[in-house]
Amino acid sequence: MPALITPDLVALDADLGADKAAVVRRLAELVAAAGRATNTDALQADVLAREAQAATGLPGGIAIPHCRSAAVTEASLAFARLSPKVDFGAPDGPADLAFLIAAPAHGDADHLTLLTALARALVRPEFVASLRSAASDEEIVALVQEVVSPAPAAGPAGATGGATAAAPAAGPAAEPAARKSIVVVSACPTGIAHTYMAADKLAAAGEAAGVDVHVETQGSSGSTPLDPAVIRAADAAIFAVDVGVRDQGRFAGKPLVQSGTKRAINEPEVMIREALAAADDPNARRVSGTASGDTSSVSSGGGARTGSEIRRWLLTGVSYMIPFVAAGGLLIALGFALGGYQIVNGNPDAEGQSYALSWVLNNSLFDLPVGQSTEELRFGVLGYLGAVCTVLGQAAFAFLVPALAGYIAYAIADRPGIAPGFVVGAVSVTVGAGFLGGLVGGILAGLVALWISRWRLPSGVRGLQPVVIIPLVATLISSGIMVMVLGRPLAAALEGLGDWLNGLSGSSAILLGIILGLMMCFDLGGPVNKAAYLFATAGLASQTSGSFVIMATVMAAGMVPPLAMALSTALRSRLYTPAERENGKAAWLLGLSFISEGAIPFAAADPVRVIPSMMLGGATTGAIVAVLEIEARAPHGGVFVFFAISNFLLWLLAIAIGAVVGGIAVTVAKSIGRSDAEEAPEDAVDLEHAHTPAHVPARAASA
DSSP, rough: OSOOOOOOOOOOOOOOOOSSSHHHHHHHHHHHHSSSSSSSSHHHHHHHHHHHSSOEEETTTEOOOOEEEESSSSOEEEEEEEEEEESSSSOOEEEEEEEEEETTTTOOHHHHHHHHHHHHTTOOOHHHHHHHHHOSHHHHHHHHHHHHHHHHSSOOOOSSSHHHHHHGGGGTHHHHHHEEEEEEEEEEESSSSSSHHHHHHHHHHHHHTTOOEEEEETTTBBBOOOOHHHHHHEEEEEEESSSSTTEEEGGOOBBBEEHHHHHHHHHHHHHHHHHHHHHHHHTOOOOOOOSSSHHHHHHHHHHHHHHHHHHHHHHHHHHHHHHHHHHHHHHHHHHHHHGGGEEEEOOOTTTOOOOHHHHHOOTTTOOOOOOOOOSSOOHHHHHHHHHHHHHHHHHHHHHHHHHHHHHHHHHHHHGGGGHHHHHHHHHHHHOHHHHEEEEHHHHHHHHHHHHHOOOOOHHHHHTTTTIIIIOOOOOOOHHHHHHIHHHHHHHHHHHHHHHHHHHOTTHHHHHHHHHHHHHHHSSSSSSSHHHHHHHHHHHHTTTTHHHHHHHHHHHHHHHHHHHHHHHHHHGGGGGGHHHHHHHHHHHHHHHHTGGGGGGGHHHHHHHHHHHHHHHHHHHHHHHHHHHHHHBBBSSGGGGGGGGGGHHHHHHHHHHHHHHHHHHHHHHHHHTTTTTTTTOOOOOHHHHHHHHHHHHHHHHHHHO
């Protein structure tokens, strides 16, 4: 197996840039130059997407940016000892040691095990000190190879609690009974670094506090579930997770302390103390899944907790649904480009079938459909390939509502909710309730499945509960309610909403565009933005002119914020930090690709000035697109799906106008109230920083 790190992946005492985006870029270039990644831009984008979920800076001057990426061909470690230090979001300041952990999208278990061994080594002060004192690239490689070798990586202390559990045996006979026991689950989105560092930090803190800590790491290299007897004997549970906990019902009823992995790494002692306090508190929050005691404890969290839980349910469903939308919508758009827009219309020679379906079923590459091609409908090889793309896209699109409902139910009840959720989603499509039925039905199926999972059944039938009883009963109840009670009212509401939207014109269309534009720019990828996007993509399935206009409006408005911020950073760069200027350069491509999240760093730093300005720009673009009745037949892609947009040049003009309005608005807003020093000419700023290191003015001047 090739080495994870080689001397050409090491940079000692190097200036890799003033911010983490620049450092990540340079480290990604090292990986690509070594032939371990196919695309530097793609690798950098995947790493920064992971950074957007949670900062990877750790206490002690360490940063571990990491990701799984399709651009990575061989699991790799790139290391830099930074001079100057760069901020990666650690609570105690910038980092001078940075590891880029790059894993393939489908990495093998051996490589992932070695990567996690490195993550665990970074919590050891002596290893970190040796990295700082190393004199050569080869010495760094030797140090890393030593800690990621299979022998020391096997059976780390604290991974299963064995080491901490065995320690009390050497003490007095009465000591084991007095020791508290805590079970821990740790998991991060990529399952490479934070998962294992959080586990080891909590295990070490528990050992120092005289507590038995048993850890289950749900990471990329797999997980070994905790022994049910260990879970039953535990006094409390800690979930150090950035994602959902697998098989959470195993911990049902345990007093719970929950946070992200970053807090577990930064404050493990505090979390251990909180878990011990929860173990002695009868009113503490508990893991859901019990029949009685759990209800009151969860409800004691108040309305804020309930609101955040509902938000999590809905966003989980939307996040799992979007790949179906993207795949299906783009395939249908490609089918239109190849076969013409009439390819979805009924074929008079095949009763009850569209041109696309009849050609896929009755023709082939060796028996192409024959006829006179027009702009609206093409025959021959283009028509046949367009038909194939269209049928594939329609098949993917058919999962839109079932996936939405299924994964909302999954977020509520874990795996038992998936089957009833998918079924109630399919039923909602059948009865005409559409995505409204998917939203309501998914919540209903999840709550019913969760309720049934809390039944205390006789031991003889308990094994049938997750595989037979819950799917059967939850599906019967939730889908039955959808058919008999909710289906018709929701279908009527959806039909009325569709008729109203399709009938909008003139000033009403402007109002619709403004509302959708405001929603897309309000939280830049959050629940309101996703609600508008879901509304638009669900309408694509109807293949009506009104739904295409809504899709074009939503996509155009969502492209405005990154472009507006990029424009503002270019117009008045002195209003922004060096890191924000770098983000502004990247925001051009993000905006053109319809990635609204490209404006999040600016909104997070200055929400009062940025968000209203972005909403103004998005509303402007939305109104223009809606009143011009521009149509988009693709759900994503920005300017790269130009072939699926009815009047591409006017659509681009609307986006440009909105970006200019938003860019000028945010520039003016940021200029108001600024001091003379902040408004000083560029040469004055350079003189003010004349005594700073040489590389700083150089970067500032070029920004």
